[in-house]
Amino acid sequence: MKPIKKEDVQELINRFANQNVYIHLETTNGAYAVHSGARKTSAGAFIRNALVTYTEGKIVGNDPYRVGLKMDLGWIYAEGLTDWEFDEKDRLLLAGHDEEGKLAVALQISTTPF
8 A cells, every 4th residue: 555645545536426336445543553562442333345335535634535435325434544555456445554654444335345
């Protein structure tokens, strides 16, 4: 993965709009993000292979970034994104890593299941 370049990621987000796509969205500050031993509330969310169609998508912010995908009946939203990759399977992979390199958030978009 490489640091997000907003223009490149926006182009790929636009490419996936108005078609059925599979979404993987994961967030965590839990098991593999917090190891300090301090009392903290662990939280996370995970969804894989959700089939959706979004009509508009935007990347905003200045490292870390936010991505919002607008659907007819709501939004998909990920915040804290720092890195991206467009892989050999034509999947847009976005991730947010903390200062220690641990995964905090992942948003992935593909025309085929993960």
